[in-house]
Amino acid sequence: MKWTQQIRMPRGWLGLSIAVAWKPCTGSKVVGVSNRIGARYCPFFDYDQDVPQLLIAEIRDLQDRFLLGDAFFFKTGRGYHVIIPELLPLFEWTEILKASTVEAAYAHLPQINKSRAWVLRVTPKGNNRCEYAGCVPGINGRETSRDMIQHLTLRGVPEEDLREAKHFMQEQEYGLTYATYEA
Numbered sequence: 001m002k003w004t005q006q007i008r009m010p011r012g013w014l015g016l017s018i019a020v021a022w023k024p025c026t027g028s029k030v031v032g033v034s035n036r037i038g039a040r041y042c043p044f045f046d047y048d049q050d051v052p053q054l055l056i057a058e059i060r061d062l063q064d065r066f067l068l069g070d071a072f073f074f075k076t077g078r079g080y081h082v083i084i085p086e087l088l089p090l091f092e093w094t095e096i097l098k099a100s101t102v103e104a105a106y107a108h109l110p111q112i113n114k115s116r117a118w119v120l121r122v123t124p125k126g127n128n129r130c131e132y133a134g135c136v137p138g139i140n141g142r143e144t145s146r147d148m149i150q151h152l153t154l155r156g157v158p159e160e161d162l163r164e165a166k167h168f169m170q171e172q173e174y175g176l177t178y179a180t181y182e183a
Contacts, residue, residue, distance in 0.1 A: 035093075037145050037175075038087075042085050043068065045081065045082040045102050046079070048078050056136055062096060065099065069144065070162075071135065072132070072157055073132075073134050075132075085148040117177065140167065140168060145170060146169045
């Protein structure tokens with residue numbers, strides 16, 4: 001439904017438009033993991049495209065430009081989730097996000113809410129599962145999150161794919177935050 005009203009003013013027109021939309025929920029309760037760990041962030045990417053060659057090329061470019069470590073790909077029903085377990089300050093993470101082609105809503109929504117956290121779904125949504133699809137090696141050398149590496153292990157990432165990232169695990173841990181929501 002859309003409502004528009006115009007009011008004549010001495011030097012022109014004043015217009016007001018209101019649009020109302022309703023979108024039904026599928027009703028599936030899902031769990032997601034947040035990329036915020038303490039005051040830092042692990043790079044999370046949510047792609048709604050199913051062209052792995054293009055996504056791998058983009059992630060390799062981001063790894064080269066921003067000196068990022070190993071990237072772990074998870075296949076979803078419509079695309080891919082990518083997790084890099086390195087810990088970055090917010091300003092650096094948002095610069096990387098701007099350089100990527102992730103969905104606009106995914107990139108911008110957390111920056112306007114007070115939690116400033118990006119979330120990736122980890123449980124099935126109906127028949128849509130998130131399954132490990134592979135690793136793109138990067139330039140390891142930054143501090144990585146111990147809990148995020150443990151989370152990746154629980155999600156099916158083989159030990160040999162995590163070997164390099166484990167060399168840079170942080171000593172102090174803040175823990176991961178999980179969120180339950182309807183999708």
